[in-house]
Amino acid sequence: MSNYNMSAMRKHNVTTFPRPPIVERTNRHLQIKWHGQLIADCPPGEAYWCLETHQAPTYYIPASRVRLPLSTTPRSTFDEFRGAVTYYAMMSPISAAETVSNRIWSYNEPPKEYEAIKGYLAFFCGPWECFVDGERVQAPPQDFYGGWVTSDIEGLMKGPHSWGVPTWDPSGF
Template sequence: MTIKTPLNVQSFPRPPLLERTPRHLQVKYKGQVIADTTEAYWVLETYHAPIYSLIQTQAYYLPPSSLSIPLTKTRKSTYCEWKGWATYYSLSIPQSSETVEDRIWSYDQPAEGYQAIKGYLSFYAGPWQCFVDGEEVQPQPGDFYGGWVTEELEGLIKGSKQTRHL
């Protein structure tokens, strides 16, 4: 068993830190692997758990080559003060009539300092199962941020009842 160093989300930087991570990331849907990589980036941003931005997050961005299923762009877009405009995608599940929409995003033209994640994909922690080095992550509280909460995270994570007025 690997002992992980605690990460306090209140100590994550602003502007967010973008760096390569060697962690093994997997995204599965009903047992089917959607994405699998050890060549991702993570963005650590004060008051979140990995994924979106605004106030404290830990977001992972996976290379498009890690996907086993093609994506389709949707009309949704959002703006991050640090990374720029995000593009969202839908994913049609093979051997099923299911389509999951707007739970994956990327930055087609990221802002200065974040060009390394151009075209990389970030997944909300649901409806799929997301794993970091074999640990199944918990979704960040609420549905706005989409962060991946792992056991190593400490502190108040944005979206919980305790952070409503932060």
């Protein structure tokens, strides 16, 4: 078991997370709701999380746990550790007129160190509501890296204006 295995009773400072990042299974229950409807439900032990210095944990769930269809979008970016990023669009569960794009992503051809999350999906915190063990998560500063902040996470997190230095993604969303 890793030193980073989290417990809801213990605080974890993101400054102690590793770089390069690690990916490991998590025993946390993950849920995502949109317009009051459960659109993803991942029981403990089926998801992975990625822990990286100065970033809130990013959770990756199996695509089979998402209850709405996804379609790929033309957006593409590259992560220095995990490789090419594939982005998705999802239609609202209550209105076909509402589609959200580029707020869900995956690594479909990651390097060997990150093969565990191949094809798994990560979600930004909104427009849906995300939950870890029943606790509604918050977005990290400026919602930039897509991690999920829970009450057991603390420390200085990267974001577009962290430490007074702009670090935003020039391609935008």
